[in-house]
Amino acid sequence: MGAAYFYHLTRRPLEDTLTMLLGKALQAGWRVAVRGPDAGRLGWLDEKLWLGADEGFLPHGMAGGPHDADQPVLLTTGPAANNATCVMTIDGAEVTAEEVAALDRVCVLFDGNDPDALNVARAQWKALKDAGASAQYWSEESGRWEKKAET
Template sequence: MGAAFFYHLTQRPLEATLPMLLEKARGAGWRVAVRGTDEGRLDWLDERLWQGADDSFLPHGRAGGPHDALQPVLLTSGAAGNDPQCLMMVDGAEVSPEEVGALERVCVLFDGGDPQAVDRARDQWKALTGAGCAAQYWSEASGRWEKKAESG
C-alpha cells in the first residue's frame, strides 16, 4: 500500500519544486503521472519542464498523444495512461484513497500562499487519512524540506 506525501510550497514555486520531485521519482525507477485541473496550466507546466536546467533532461509528454503509455512522465487532467507508480497532484486535483493504495506514492503539491489551496490540501489530508491512507506532511518554511506530520 502506498502513501500520500503533502508538499506545502512556501519558498519555491511549483515549476521549481515539481522537476525536483519528478527527478527523485524517476530515480526510484517509477513512471509518474502529473494530474492537474486545467489544460492551460498543464500546457504551461509542460513548457517549463522542457525549459529545465541546461544539464538536465526530463522526458515527459502531455496526455492525448499517440505514445501516452510509453511516457515516463505524463501530464494529464484525467486518468493516467502511462501505468504510473507515482501520481503527483497539482492545483487541487482529485485523488482517491483507492489510488493511494494502488500506487507506490501520491504527492500532493499545494501553494502555501493561496488560502484556498491550503484549505483544499487540508480537506484532502482529512479524507485520505480518514480512509486509512498513510500520509506525510512536508514543509519548506524553514528553507529546506522537513517532515512536520505523519499519519498511519
C-alpha cells in the same frame, strides 16, 4: 501499500519543486502522472519542464498523444495512461485513498501562499486520513524540506 506526501510550497515555485520530485521519482524507477484540473495550466507546466533544470533533460509528454503509454512522465487532467506508479497532483486535483493504496506514492503539491489551495489540501488530508490512507506532510518553511506530520 503506498503513501500520500503533501508538499506545502512556501519558498520555491511549483515548477522547481515538481522538477526536483520528478527527478527523484525517475531515479527510483517510477513512471509518473502529473495530474492537474486545468489543461491550460498543464500546458504552461509542459513548457517549463521542457526548458529543463540545470540537472538536465526531464523526459515527459502531454496526455492525448499517440505515445501516452510510453511516457515516463505524463501530464494529464485525468487518469494515468502511462502505467504510473506515482501520481503527483497540482492545483487541487483529486486523489483518492484507493489510489494511494494502489500506487507506490502520491504527491500532493499545494501553494501555501494561497488560502484556497490550503483549504483544498487540508480537506484532502482529512479525507485520506479518515479513509485510513498513509500520509505525510512536508513543509519548506525553514528553507529545507522537513516532515511535520504523519498518519
